[in-house]
Amino acid sequence: METVLVTGAAGFVGGHLLRALARTDSPTTIVAWRRPDGAESPGAATPRKLPAGARVRWQGVDILDRAHVGRAIARLRPREIYHCVGAAVVGRSWERTARPLEVHVRGTQILLEAVAAARPAARILIPGSGLVYRPSTGAVAEDHPLGPVSPYGLSKLAQEMLGRQCADDGLDVLLTRSFTHLGPGQAPAYAASSFARQIARIEAGASPPVIEVGALDARRDLTDVRDVVRAYRGLMARGRPGRAYNVCSGRAHRIGDVLDELLRRTDARVTVRVDPDRLRPRDHDVLLGNPARINEEIGWRPGIPLAETLRDLLRYWRQVVRSQA
Numbered sequence: 001m002e003t004v005l006v007t008g009a010a011g012f013v014g015g016h017l018l019r020a021l022a023r024t025d026s027p028t029t030i031v032a033w034r035r036p037d038g039a040e041s042p043g044a045a046t047p048r049k050l051p052a053g054a055r056v057r058w059q060g061v062d063i064l065d066r067a068h069v070g071r072a073i074a075r076l077r078p079r080e081i082y083h084c085v086g087a088a089v090v091g092r093s094w095e096r097t098a099r100p101l102e103v104h105v106r107g108t109q110i111l112l113e114a115v116a117a118a119r120p121a122a123r124i125l126i127p128g129s130g131l132v133y134r135p136s137t138g139a140v141a142e143d144h145p146l147g148p149v150s151p152y153g154l155s156k157l158a159q160e161m162l163g164r165q166c167a168d169d170g171l172d173v174l175l176t177r178s179f180t181h182l183g184p185g186q187a188p189a190y191a192a193s194s195f196a197r198q199i200a201r202i203e204a205g206a207s208p209p210v211i212e213v214g215a216l217d218a219r220r221d222l223t224d225v226r227d228v229v230r231a232y233r234g235l236m237a238r239g240r241p242g243r244a245y246n247v248c249s250g251r252a253h254r255i256g257d258v259l260d261e262l263l264r265r266t267d268a269r270v271t272v273r274v275d276p277d278r279l280r281p282r283d284h285d286v287l288l289g290n291p292a293r294i295n296e297e298i299g300w301r302p303g304i305p306l307a308e309t310l311r312d313l314l315r316y317w318r319q320v321v322r323s324q325a
Helices: 012-022 066-076 090-094 098-118 151-168 191-203 225-238 255-263 292-298 306-324
Strands: 003-007 029-034 056-060 080-083 123-126 172-178 210-213 219-221 244-247 252-254 271-274
Touching (some): 012 029, 012 225, 066 098, 080 098, 080 225, 098 123, 098 151, 123 151, 151 172, 172 225, 191 210, 191 255, 210 255, 225 244, 225 292, 244 292, 252 255, 255 306
Parallel strands (some): 029 056, 172 244
Antiparallel strands (some): 219 252
16 A cells, blocks of 8 residues: 655644545555654644544654654655645744754755655655745746745745755655645634634633734735645646746735735724734745746646635634633
8 A cells, every 4th residue: 555644744734735635535545744742833723633534644753853764764665745844934933043944954854865765766745935035026936036035935945955956866856835825723823813813812702802913014925725735736746846836826915904804704893903023024025926837737726715715714713712711
């Protein structure tokens, strides 16, 4: 039986990917790696249930432990690897600049070395970031100049360059530049999820009627995480090794408009207040991708409207807040 490996499976994207893989009728065994201490990734809010009867084996593996990763890959010999582990919260990368580099570069190098030694024919998808691009006011395609402005973006560019080098050396490495994605289960360290959680807590009387926000005039290309997962599976099936693909919608949304859409879904009367601690030292005023390459080569387009994503996100946080009451 073939094995598909998902690293970072307890995280936000990894968790959604795991459930999508588990819903298929394929006889594939799915192996899910999480931190050995069982802690959740900063990119996940709470654990989410898998479909009944899912063939998923959880393993605690430290991606920075070369010996442990090497033994695990040699034993599993996976056919496909979705490398979703990461230090995902951009705002924290200024506080701990070494952590994103350690996880994204050293951790990826350890994994790729283990794959090269045990099963070089394995197909490996490494999700990257649209934050590797130089800031622009328009939609950026894959040939746009690179120039990250955050330690997180720098670490993702270094990770991509490592993956590209390994692809040049013969490994089957797939690369994405994924723009902002959101959806149910995302941690409140991210803007839309933070807004939804604060609204749910205000509705429940657990917080005063004040919503703390960061930069509301920033514009972001927003895609539902469930569409992103579908893109990753399409790339795993049809993507070209060593070639970067923007995963994005091609539409930019003002963050303040996202907040307004969420507020339209509540009867709570709230005050909006800017929290200086939520503002980043440097940032993209506009982060907008051109999805033409993945549209044309993979046949992928996002299908979930932003309004539906925000509805599901708010519904998720209302359920979480009720369960904590």
